[in-house]
Structures are given as structure tokens and as C-alpha cells.
Amino acid sequence: MDPFDEARVKNRYSRLLNKLKKTSKFTFRELETLALLYSQMKDGASFDRGKFKVFVHNSLDMTDSSMNDRIYENLDRDEANWISINAFIRGMGIYLRGSQQEQADFCFSTYDIFKAKKLTRGTMYNLLRLCITRAPSDEDADEGAKDLVELLFKFCDQDNDGSINLAEFRKGVSKEPLLMETLGQCLPDRYARDTFSTALAETPPSFY
The missing domain is CATH 1.10.238.10 (EF-hand)
Structure with missing residues (x-):
């Protein structure tokens, strides 16, 4: 220029x-x-x-x-x-x-495809399924995505309502920062x- x-x-x-x-x-x-x-x-x-x-x-x-x-x-x-x-x-x-919370909020809003202010099992499964590319077969990838979704829910879904809201996501990230981009790379x-x-x-x- x-x-x-x-x-x-x-x-x-x-x-x-x-x-x-x-x-x-x-x-x-x-x-x-x-x-x-x-x-x-x-x-x-x-x-x-x-x-x-x-x-x-x-x-x-x-x-x-x-x-x-x-x-x-x-x-x-x-x-x-x-x-x-x-x-x-x-x-x-x-x-x-960005602070950890600002980055966590950004990742959450990026994952929240339907702007529902929560992450459901279906949303998380669809995102994870795109991330798992090295599985031997589609069936293995499906099972891997389902297993990861259940692990994330056990860790983050504190009120057991079947979804993860922003506060729950923030708390999970504060305990384990790697959770921030489990569903896909949102940050460099x-x-x-x-x-x-x-x-x-x-x-x-x-x-x-």
C-alpha cells in the first residue's frame, strides 16, 4: 500500500x-x-x-x-x-x-449454530462428527463422536437438563481449558x- x-x-x-x-x-x-x-x-x-x-x-x-x-x-x-x-x-x-472467558464465550457462540444459547447433544454430535476424520470407518467415527458427546455432558451439564448453557461451558473451560475447542478450531x-x-x-x- x-x-x-x-x-x-x-x-x-x-x-x-x-x-x-x-x-x-x-x-x-x-x-x-x-x-x-x-x-x-x-x-x-x-x-x-x-x-x-x-x-x-x-x-x-x-x-x-x-x-x-x-x-x-x-x-x-x-x-x-x-x-x-x-x-x-x-x-x-x-x-x-482475549481472556479465557472471552475466548470461551466466542467459541460457545460459534458452536451455537441455531443461536439457542445452549448446546444440545445433536449440535455437539454434528460438530464432532466433522472433526473426526481419521477413523477407520464411518461407523467408528459415529461411535467416537457419540462417546465424546457423553463425556462432555458428564463434565459440563451440571443441572442434567440435556443441554450445556454458557455458564456451564465457562465453568468446564475454567477447569479444563482444552474443552474450549473440543468441537472444532475457533481460535488460532x-x-x-x-x-x-x-x-x-x-x-x-x-x-x-
Whole structure:
């Protein structure tokens, strides 16, 4: 991106970034860098599903296409069929600087396909079935998914109502953080997160 385009993007988003810096986990310079990255990915159009999936695949090493679809839908809360710069920065804040609870909440809302504010056995089975790809047969994969669902319910379903709500999910994650992504990868791994954070801190950044 040439200096003229950088100045134009910074000017366009300056008011929003000054507002976001009051609550964001990023410095103002980091916010400017994210705005420049967002603008570059938009490429004069909208930051739509396809561009988002390319970004998380290439920049954050998140390669599960089906789960990336669900993450996109989680961030596109207005169902506008594109991700706003606010949603992009919020998502990157969760990815790079989020607390355990913020990340657990993000994973839960991504898994909650039907926005029911709870995870049922059926929902969890369908998600797990997509994760189990190395089973010798479909029957083995089905049985493996069912067994994992029962283990998760024994661990998390404290009121035995046949579903796991957000509070139960948070409590389970606080006891065993690995539960956060049992149903699929919603967050970048540590290496990808650290690599992106290092690039974000560089002057000039190495994204563009």
C-alpha cells in the first residue's frame, strides 16, 4: 500500500479508531495497522465470506473450512453478508488478546449454530462428527463422536437438563481449558497468534 493510500485509510477511520482505543486491547498504532490490513483485504469491495476465509487460513493457519464458515457467521452478527471493521477488530482482539472467558464465550457462540444459547447433544454430535476424520470407518467415527458427546455432558451439564448453557461451558473451560475447542478450531494456535502479533508490532508491519 503506497503512502497516499495509507493516509487516506487512516483519515477515513480516524474517528472510529479514536473511539475504539478507549475500550480496545490494542494501541492506537496497532488499530491503525489493523484498519490498513482490513482495507487491503476489502480491496475496494466488502470483506465478505470468501475474503475472510482466505485471511484466517493464510494469516492465522485456521484451515477448517466448515468451522471458518461458522466463525464468519458469528462475527457477521447483523447478517449483512460482510464483516465490518468493528467486527474485524473485535474478532482480532479475542484472537490475540482475549481472556479465557472471552475466548470461551466466542467459541460457545460459534458452536451455537441455531443461536439457542445452549448446546444440545445433536449440535455437539454434528460438530464432532466433522472433526473426526481419521477413523477407520464411518461407523467408528459415529461411535467416537457419540462417546465424546457423553463425556462432555458428564463434565459440563451440571443441572442434567440435556443441554450445556454458557455458564456451564465457562465453568468446564475454567477447569479444563482444552474443552474450549473440543468441537472444532475457533481460535488460532499459539504459534499462529504469536507470529501475527509479532508482525502487528513491526514498523512497518509485514502484512502489506
